Structure formats: structure tokens, C-alpha cells
Amino acid sequence: MTRPPVALRTAALEQLLTERGLVDPAVMDRFIATYETAVGPLNGAKVVARAWTDPAYRERLLADGTAAIAELGFSGPQGEHIVVVENTPTRHNVVVCTLCSCYPWPVLGLPPSWYKDPAYRARVVREPRKVLREMGLDLPADVQITVRDSSAEVRWLVLPERPAGTESLSEEDLVGLVTRDAMVGVAKVAP
């Protein structure tokens, strides 16, 4: 039997749960607004820029991602068990969630549509170099690529390479260079 369209089912479920006192639409509004406007890759960019400019912080970040990220005030749902891996000129990490869409919300916000797409989830594991090239990142053949599969137990975040020629930039300036895609490992940070 065909069920009613998803938009109507969603509205129906919200009504039923509201009537039973299980959800408060005003609370829902606040959660949605938070993820649409306040939580996003700017948080992750601040983490990366701090790690680039403060070697002690970088060490703490690589040792315990969730704790070091919380130092900057970023925590919350999907922020548990964040593990940070560093990209270098010879080793490149790229993140996927093959089973669903695990993603470190407090530092990157909600995942983009391509991250959730079956094609990316299946193909980046099988042929990462080709997928990265299609996404605009052509890595030299001698760069070793490691695909990191996120799950409820581990949510990966990439610490991208700091671009050459940015030695004179302040931490604040560096924040502006860091992109979401670089922190997922499908791009590099451009100077």
C-alpha cells in the first residue's frame, strides 16, 4: 500500500507527538534554527586555525579531539568521539560515513548533500583518488590516501595542511581560509 507523501507524514507525526506532549514545536524551532544558522564549519575553522598557530593545542587536538574542541566552546550532539587526523604533503585523509551520515556536527554543522549521497559513500572507499579528482582535488600519485569511515564510535575530522605563504597571517586571518571541504578531506586549503 502506498503511504501518504513524506511531507504530510512529517506534519502528521509532529501533530501527534505535540498533542501527546512529547515534542514542543517551539523547542524544535530553536534546534532547527541553531543548525541552520549558528552551528557550522566556522567552528571547525577556528579549531584548525588554533591548531596551526598553537603547537600545544595541536597536540591536544590530535590526542583527544572532542576535549580539545570543547576547549573552544564547541560541543553537543554528534560531538562525542571526534578523532582528528592530520593531512600532510605525503599523507591525505578523506572522510566518509559508508553506512549513513555520521559527521561531527559541533564543528562542521550538518553534512552537505553529497556527503549523504549513495554515490559518494560507496565510491570514495573504492576509488578515492578518482572521486577526489572529480571533486577538484588532483593528488600526486605518491600521496598516500586513507579513507576514514565515520560511525557512532568515531567521527573523523581532518586537520588540513596549512598552506605555504601564510606564515605572516594571524589566527583570525587563517580562520577565513579554512573550508568545510578541507576539513572533510575533499579539498586542500588554498592560500
Add this chain to the structure above:
Amino acid sequence: MTLPVDGPAAPPRSNGELDFAEPWESRAFGMAVTLHDAGAFTWEAFQAALVARIAASTGEWSYYREWLAALEDVLADTVTPEEIDTRAEILAHRHDH
């Protein structure tokens, strides 16, 4: 399979990327987060349901369709699919007028 890729990465400070293609997607998202925050289910339980729904997905891909189905799954003891569909039909007729 082709790989759909968004345009150039949005600068992180803009946070301007549209997370939800349609309003119902944001309601389905908000419901799950609100219910989890209220202790209605563990995130692990929801995630396991989502993984199962995604694995069983056929036809045209819609992430939030699977998300909603997973939410229905973890709420099965609270709200049945029949109740949801009955209410959805009522809402559909309301929109007709």
C-alpha cells in the same frame, strides 16, 4: 553512478548553505533532535534504524525520507504508522479546501 557535487565550498564564515531542500526535511530533522534531547530514544538506536533504512532504500534517493522512516521505526511503540497515515490523510483533505 555519477557523483553530484555542490558548487565551490561555501566559506566557513557564511554558514550559508541550505541544509534542507524542503521545509518538511527540517521538521523531520528537528523532531528527531528534540526527541533525542528529551530522552525519547538514544542516538545509537536512531542511528541503527537510519542505517537499516538507508541500506534497504530503493528507488529515487531521498536522505530525509529514510530519516523520517527511521524516526517512525524508533517511535513505533508510541505512534503507529497507521495513526500517522490516518492523520496525514486528514491533513491532505484539509489542504484541498
